Amino acid sequence: MTTTHLLLGQTLSYTSDPFHSPIVDSAEVRQNGGVLVKDGVIFGVSEGDTLRAAYPHAKVHDYGDALITAGFVDAHVHYPQTAIITSWGKRLIDWLNAYTFPEEMRFGDKGFADEVAGRYLDLTLAHGTTTVASFCTIHPESVDAFFEAALARGQRVFAGKTCMDRNAPDGLLDTAKSGYDDSKQLLEKWHGQERLSYAITPRFSPTSTPEQLDAMGSLWAEHPGCLMQTHLSEQTDEVAWVADLFPDARDYLDTYEQFGLIGPGGLYGHSIYLTERERTRLKEADASLIHCPTSNTFIGSGLFDMAGLMAEGQRIGLATDTGGGSSFSMLRTMAAAYEVGQLRGTPLHAAQIYWLATVGSARALRADDKIGNLAPGMEADIVVLDLSSTPAIAQRTARAENLWEALFPTIMMGDDRAIIDTWIGGQRYQAQT
Ligand code: GUN
Ligand code: ZN
Incomplete structure (x- = not known):
């Protein structure tokens, strides 16, 4: 039997293309979100507490206020x-x-x-x-x-x-x-x-x-x-x-x-x-x-x-x-x-x-039915980002008033120190040394 995983953190899922629809309508952001992963696939994206109650046997990975998105x-x-x-x-x-x-x-x-x-x-x-x-x-x-x-x-x-x-x-x-x-x-x-x-x-x-x-x-x-x-x-x-x-x-x-x-x-x-x-x-x-x-x-x-x-x-x-x-x-x-x-x-x-x-x-790559977004049915390729990974980024993120403002300093100044975890096909990746 494969393990069911529940990743907790801020979640970001796109609902439409932000180049061709208003930015505010393009994404669903949950501050206390959860991603349920089963058999290599994303089974659900919802409020963390809701998923925790519905799947009490899932293995919980609590990432605090880190951002969980598609890889x-x-x-x-x-x-x-x-x-x-x-x-x-x-x-x-x-x-x-x-x-x-x-x-x-x-x-x-x-x-x-x-x-x-x-x-x-x-x-x-x-x-x-x-x-x-x-x-x-x-x-x-x-x-x-x-x-x-x-x-x-x-x-x-x-x-x-x-x-x-x-x-x-x-x-x-x-x-x-x-x-x-x-x-x-x-x-x-x-x-x-x-x-x-x-x-x-x-x-x-x-x-x-x-x-x-x-x-x-x-x-x-x-x-x-x-x-x-x-x-x-x-x-x-x-x-x-x-x-x-x-x-x-x-x-x-x-x-x-x-x-x-x-x-x-x-x-x-x-x-x-x-x-x-x-x-x-x-x-x-x-x-x-x-x-x-x-x-x-x-x-x-x-x-x-x-x-x-x-x-x-x-x-x-x-x-x-x-x-x-x-x-x-x-x-x-x-x-x-x-x-x-x-x-x-x-x-x-x-x-x-x-x-x-x-x-x-x-x-x-014509693979958007499988990868690239945090949504039910998608393959569980996931990245977990620390939005305060360095002092320089953290002091700027502290001023942010919404997710985009909190993410932008990591986009502009972030590197591999911002990557807390990478998941491939529902498995947390550990470097093969
Ligand atoms: N054009 C043809 N080959 C290459 C390559 O290897 N890199 C880049 N940037 N351009 C190319
Ligand atoms: Zn090239």
Whole structure:
């Protein structure tokens, strides 16, 4: 018989999208709330006392005035870049060549890949992140390592073999055929096992020939239930390079569109320099744009148009983009999203930022029926936050008059010290040391 758990604390559940409905109507906050967890699933969210009386045999975890919410969902990461995070001073193409590709070369060694995959998931869990969508490397071993590590931790994750057949060093290239064959084999091996999902993963147009993009498009057409993740319009030099490499394409998105690489379940990391046509097509296709704010500032890419794209009704997720992004923390990522909004003159409300890191990213990954919110029937992936985790935060939170004001200092100044507990599938996570 599995244990029924009752988590007590302040609870936050979203009831609607705070970008498209009034903030006050978007969330249900309970100061003395409770979350009942049974068989890996959230069974009830209600007043703590009510649940305690109704389920006297539940194991109680009293978190006092800590905040209980859904775990963070990081919609675009590169776990193989864990050890080169915060590599200094370069912009995208030079950064890839100087730091990223040499590191990714090492992932043909399964033991090395295992070590980094485990370390990456432990680091992110310590930061409250329960689901990620990760690029692996061209090596099938890197995919096996990641899925095995996620399986051992019971996590819902999305990942795929990164495909590249040009413009990368020897040793880091596949071919159109081997990229297709290896991806298909990995997809058949892993997709749908426990909480694992395979994502078809052409890195970006500059590192794939038209033949490879075409093969990726075929694989996606054969498996439309899988996500497809890639990069789009991150830096101006990159956009110009794509125009040179694909002289017949109407724009960057067209280099994917021509080969069937656009549709629901398509995830487009960065998406900063979009033309009107691209915006229209992405919206029509109901594709997902992934905002990577610490990466966009760290690699010097630019400012994502959150307000404009949200107003158009685009589907948008939030992500660290480790290790182009400069942090493993979705709190730090939320802070950067706020700062980018400020630089564009469109500040985001705390309710909107936090929604992006939970429901929004889950929606972008088309998993919002399972994760990203504290609601009955959802999988019990949960984070418990101390809203006074440091003296600097505590003295500001003491002045707060409502939950959003109490949460905002943790969004802006918080880190892994704010994470009291992370729950995965109804189990309290303890680091595997
Ligand atoms: N574009 C293609 N590959 C990458 C990558 O690894 N990181 C980032 N930030 N952008 C990319
Ligand atoms: Zn990326």
